[in-house]
Amino acid sequence: TRISRPERILAYVKKHAVPGDAESVANAIDAYCSGVEWAMNIGIDKGKILDRVVSETDPDTVLELGTYCGYSTVRIGKLLRPEARLITIEMNPDYAKVAKQIIALAGLDSKVEILVGSSSELIPQLKKKLDIKTLDLVFIDHWKECYLPDTRCLEESGLLHKGTVLLADNVVCPGAPEYVKYIRNSSRYRSEYFSSRLEYLQVEDGLEKSVFLG
Numbered sequence: 559t560r561i562s563r564p565e566r567i568l569a570y571v572k573k574h575a576v577p578g579d580a581e582s583v584a585n586a587i588d589a590y591c592s593g594v595e596w597a598m599n600i601g602i603d604k605g606k607i608l609d610r611v612v613s614e615t616d617p618d619t620v621l622e623l624g625t626y627c628g629y630s631t632v633r634i635g636k637l638l639r640p641e642a643r644l645i646t647i648e649m650n651p652d653y654a655k656v657a658k659q660i661i662a663l664a665g666l667d668s669k670v671e672i673l674v675g676s677s678s679e680l681i682p683q684l685k686k687k688l689d690i691k692t693l694d695l696v697f698i699d700h701w702k703e704c705y706l707p708d709t710r711c712l713e714e715s716g717l718l719h720k721g722t723v724l725l726a727d728n729v730v731c732p733g734a735p736e737y738v739k740y741i742r743n744s745s746r747y748r749s750e751y752f753s754s755r756l757e758y759l760q761v762e763d764g765l766e767k768s769v770f771l772g
């Protein structure tokens with residue numbers, strides 16, 4: 559069988575990015591996915607909103623749900639302080655294998671830990687396994703029907719502190735209606751919607767930023 563789309567992206571990044579230059583890795587993925595074939599990276603327009611939220615939050619500990627090829631992992635990782643840590647959960651081992659190489663090429667492997675498995679299994683283990691106290695930023699970009707149950711799990715696991723920022727991708731397309739309904743009506747969060755475009759297309763999409771109030 560032909561190599562997978564993530565492996566085609568990796569081959570293009572190896573050819574066109576500068577090792578150790580995270581920006582050139584993100585740019586190479588965007589060039590490939592704009593010019594050759596679409597892929598479900600957060601992309602350029604939503605990526606700029608992600609950059610702004612990460613910079614404003616300046617987190618020590620970040621959790622990402624949904625690594626895919628590691629594009630958003632690289633975008634987030636390049637903005638973190640050297641001592642900050644980024645844990646990213648990917649359920650597909652083949653995607654994780656590609657992401658690990660892309661993150662290493664970006665020179666970010668010292669800040670990033672990829673966990674392979676389901677969020678529902680791994681979130682309850684985070685405190686114990688990774689001696690994490692609480693999370694400063696959670697980027698949610700995995701199965702859209704898991705956004706809400708996993709947010710509940712983060713709350714119950716004591717992983718959120720007053721001020722923790724949740725940033726959810728795709729709240730319009732493909733959409734995460736149960737999550738949006740819960741988070742916008744909950745008195746425990748202050749939410750804000752950032753309208754944008756679906757990656758590499760002219761379709762509307764957006765990010766929901768929610769601050770946990772404790």
Ligand SMILES: O=C(NCCCOCn1ccc2cnccc21)c1cc(-c2ccc(F)cc2)cc(O)c1O
Binds near residue numbers: 648
């Ligand atoms: O589906 C999407 N992402 C999710 C991937 C699987 O995630 C599975 N997954 C990854 C960790 C993880 C941990 N636990 C359980 C499942 C877990 C996704 C889809 C689209 C999209 C938009 C329009 C279309 F016509 C078609 C697709 C765009 C996006 O930006 C997305 O993020």
Ligand SMILES: [Mg+2]
Binds near residue numbers: 598599600699
């Ligand atoms: Mg997404």
